[in-house]
Each structure stands twice: as structure tokens, then as C-alpha cells.
Amino acid sequence: MAVDNDGIAVVTLQRPPVNSLNLDLLQAMNNTFDDVAKNKSKGMILTSASPTVFSAGLDIMEMYKPDPKRLETFWVTLQDMWLKLFGASFPTAAAINGHAPAGGCLIATSCEYRVMLSGKFTIGLNETALGIVPPTWIQDSLRHTIPTRQAEIALTTGKMFTVDEALKWRTNRGAEGAARLGPPVLEGPQMPPRSPDQILNKTLKMCLSPKMALDTGIIKLNALNEYLVTERTTIVDNAITFGIKKCNDMDINIQKRGRRKVGLIDETAADKAEAIEKCKKFIKRFDKIPSLARGMTKQIFRQEVLQKLLTNRQADTKQFLDLVNQPKIQQSLELYLAMLKQKSQK
Numbered sequence: 001m002a003v004d005n006d007g008i009a010v011v012t013l014q015r016p017p018v019n020s021l022n023l024d025l026l027q028a029m030n031n032t033f034d035d036v037a038k039n040k041s042k043g044m045i046l047t048s049a050s051p052t053v054f055s056a057g058l059d060i061m062e063m064y065k066p067d068p069k070r071l072e073t074f075w076v077t078l079q080d081m082w083l084k085l086f087g088a089s090f091p092t093a094a095a096i097n098g099h100a101p102a103g104g105c106l107i108a109t110s111c112e113y114r115v116m117l118s119g120k121f122t123i124g125l126n127e128t129a130l131g132i133v134p135p136t137w138i139q140d141s142l143r144h145t146i147p148t149r150q151a152e153i154a155l156t157t158g159k160m161f162t163v164d165e166a167l168k169w170r171t172n173r174g175a176e177g178a179a180r181l182g183p184p185v186l187e188g189p190q191m192p193p194r195s196p197d198q199i200l201n202k203t204l205k206m207c208l209s210p211k212m213a214l215d216t217g218i219i220k221l222n223a224l225n226e227y228l229v230t231e232r233t234t235i236v237d238n239a240i241t242f243g244i245k246k247c248n249d250m251d252i253n254i255q256k257r258g259r260r261k262v263g264l265i266d267e268t269a270a271d272k273a274e275a276i277e278k279c280k281k282f283i284k285r286f287d288k289i290p291s292l293a294r295g296m297t298k299q300i301f302r303q304e305v306l307q308k309l310l311t312n313r314q315a316d317t318k319q320f321l322d323l324v325n326q327p328k329i330q331q332s333l334e335l336y337l338a339m340l341k342q343k344s345q346k
């Protein structure tokens with residue numbers, strides 16, 4: 001952990017090669033989160049020492065042919081880590097500088113803000129694709145971050161999002177498209193400045209008249225073009241809003257049309273330094289907000305989800321232990337480990 005001059009703690013996960021979360025790393029994270037809280041840091045940014053992996057999620061070796069006592073401690077320590085991170089009163093952000101599958105995504109979604117490096121990285125909860133049922137609180141972390149319907153589809157399909165897919169919904173593409181309208185294109189006399197409404201009404205009237213001289217037509221077309229150029233952002237935004245409403249009314253999936261993004265991450269960055277800077281900027285947004293009010297509001301907002309695990313901790317642990325000890329699950333883990341080994345040797 002390194003605390004900068006602004007009092008923001010940057011915590012770097014450092015367990016080569018892929019920051020897989022074993023018991024030792026989880027215990028170290030818990031101790032660090034306690035320290036951040038004790039030191040009254042202004043906020044915490046989580047990142048990774050690896051140039052390509054934020055975290056590969058739970059260390060599968062902890063679950064494959066496990067020692068029963070250690071397995072239970074492992075799970076309880078993971079629960080603790082999540083309770084501390086998701087429930088932290090201080091601001092939290094993740095500078096996701098690489099792949100973030102499964103538990104890696106859990107850590108990221110437990111934070112309040114996510115900046116991910118652009119590139120061929122992926123993020124998501126892929127458990128079902130591995131034949132594993134993600135526990136309620138892991139599902140809740142995703143549901144807390146992206147819309148419920150998208151979270152359900154992502155969870156049931158074990159979806160790994162590309163960085164672009166994971167970004168939040170933006171409407172500026174429309175404005176970019178509208179910019180292509182460009183400046184007036186027709187040579188000839190121009191019209192004195194008028195309000196866009198005046199211009200549009202006049203143009204409409206003239207266009208409906210059967211005897212329009214060529215010069216007048218050019219003036220009118222230039223005026224219409226000028227209107228489209230000056231008001232393009234409003235026109236395009238209104239069109240997008242209208243289009244989205246229509247698509248929703250007709251139950252058409254807008255994401256497939258490339259406009260709506262999922263919001264699993266908030267921003268992208270070109271490199272780790274930029275990602276950390278953007279996370280710091282997010283944390284500094286709270287500079288003028290009394291920290292007690294901020295922290296309590298966050299905890300109230302997250303209370304229901306936290307309480308669910310606190311109330312069902314033992315049952316959740318038993319469910320995990322039963323699941324891991326099933327011969328079928330052990331077989332799947334063995335196959336998965338072999339597949340990872342084979343891939344890494346290529």
C-alpha cells in the first residue's frame with residue numbers, strides 16, 4: 001500500500017503470475033483494508049502489479065482436493081474481504097489494469113468506481129460457464145453495478161465483457177455522427193441570421209411553394225443546413241431519446257444495436273497511471289462532502305445486500321463446502337486446471 005500526498009491509498013495486488021486469490025492474499029487484503037480504515041485515508045484505489053491481469057479470481061488450487069479446515073477458513077476469509085470492501089465507509093475505486101474474471105470482477109464491482117485499461121482485456125463473472133453457481137452475494141455485487149436484467153443474462157451465460165462492452169452507456173456517438181453534417185455546402189447567397197425555428201418554418205413554407213427560384217432555393221437549403229449544424233446535438237439527442245423509448249416500448253434490445261453499453265466499468269484509460277489518476281479524480285469528488293455523511297449514506301445504500309450475507313453466513317459457507325466437495329465439481333476443477341496449464345504452456 002502507498003499513500004499519496006492527498007491521503008489516497010493505492011493498494012497493489014502482487015501475487016504472480018495472475019493475482020489468484022488464495023488464503024494468504026485474502027488475509028493480506030483484509031489487513032490492508034483495516035489499515036486504510038484506521039489511517040483515515042481519504043479513499044482507496046485497488047490495482048495490480050501484473051501488466052495484463054488485475055486478478056484471475058479465486059485460486060482454484062484452494063478448491064481442488066482441498067484440506068477441509070483450510071477450505072472453510074478460505075471461504076470465511078473471502079466473505080470477510082467482500083464485507084470489508086463492499087461495505088467500506090471510505091471511497092473505493094478499481095484501476096483495472098488487465099483481465100478481471102470471476103473473483104477479479106467481484107473485487108472490481110465491490111468498489112464504487114471502475115476505470116479499466118483499453119485493450120484486449122475482459123471482465124465478468126464467468127462461474128456458470130465453469131459449472132459453478134455464484135453465491136447470492138457475488139451475484140448481488142454485479143446486480144448492484146449493472147441493470148438487473150443485464151446482470152441476470154450476464155450471470156446465466158457466464159458472460160465475459162470486452163472493455164468496450166463493459167463501458168457505460170454514452171450518447172456522444174450521435175453527436176459525433178451529426179458532426180458529419182459539416183458547414184454549409186452550397187455556393188451562393190446566404191441568409192441573415194435568424195432563430196432556428198424561424199429558419200425551419202420559413203424553409204418549410206418555401207419548399208411547399210410550387211414556384212421557388214433557384215437562388216431562393218439555395219438560400220433556403222443553406223439556412224436549413226445551418227439550422228441542422230447549429231442544433232445538431234439537440235436534434236440528435238432528441239432522436240436518440242425518442243429511438244430508445246420506442247425500442248424499449250417494442251422490447252428491442254438496444255445493446256445489440258451498439259448504442260447502449262452495460263456500465264460494468266465507468267471509464268477507460270490508456271495506461272495504469274492514467275487509470276489511477278482517473279480513480280483519484282473520482283475520490284476527490286468527495287473532498288467537500290462530510291465523510292461521515294458520505295460513508296453512512298453509502299453503507300445504508302449497500303446495507304440490504306451486506307445484511308443478506310451477514311444473516312446467512314453459516315448457510316453460505318456450508319453451501320460452498322458441500323458444492324466444492326461434490327465429485328462432479330472436483331472433476332470440473334481438475335479439467336479446468338488442466339486446460340489452464342495446457343494454455344499457459346502454448
Ligand SMILES: CC/C=C\CC/C=C/CC(=O)SCCNC(=O)CCNC(=O)[C@H](O)C(C)(C)COP(=O)(O)OP(=O)(O)OC[C@H]1O[C@@H](n2cnc3c(N)ncnc32)[C@H](O)[C@@H]1OP(=O)(O)O
Pocket residue numbers: 017018020052053055056057058059060061063099101102103104126127132133134135320323324329337340341342343344345
Ligand atoms: C466450486 C466453487 C464454488 C463456488 C465458488 C464460486 C466463486 C468462484 C469465483 C472464482 O473466482 S473461480 C476462478 C475463476 N477464474 C478463472 O476462470 C480465470 C482463469 N484464468 C484465466 O482465464 C487466465 O489465467 C487469465 C486470463 C486470468 C490470465 O491469462 P494469462 O496471462 O495468459 O495467464 P495463464 O492463463 O497462462 O496463467 C498463468 C498461470 O496461472 C494459473 N492460473 C490462472 N488462473 C488461475 C486461477 N484462478 N487459480 C489458480 N491458478 C490459475 C495458470 O494455470 C498458469 O499456471 P502455470 O503453472 O501453468 O504457469
